[in-house]
Amino acid sequence: MAIEVEKVIEVIVTVGSLPAAIQPDDDIYDAGFSSIRALQLLTELEDEFNVTLPDDKFSLARTPRALSALIEERAS
DSSP states (O other): OOOOHHHHHHHHHHHHTOOTTOOTTSOTTTTTOOHHHHHHHHHHHHHHHTOOOOHHHHHHOOSHHHHHHHHHHHHO
16 A cells, blocks of 8 residues: 655644645654644544554654654555
8 A cells, every 4th residue: 555645744834724735744843743743643643544653753754754654554
């Protein structure tokens, strides 16, 4: 299952109320995410892609590209 980074960015932008200009390698925390928003993002990504993301790996995946790779890994 190939997870498109653009779809992950859509979820990030929606949850974080961020500008759509966020790029695949931008750090979501540098873009304005708080720890509370990150928990909301975790839940949204799990629901959107029907996966369970371990907290420890999720916290290390700080970019849309890294989150996409993590989701793809967990979906396999």
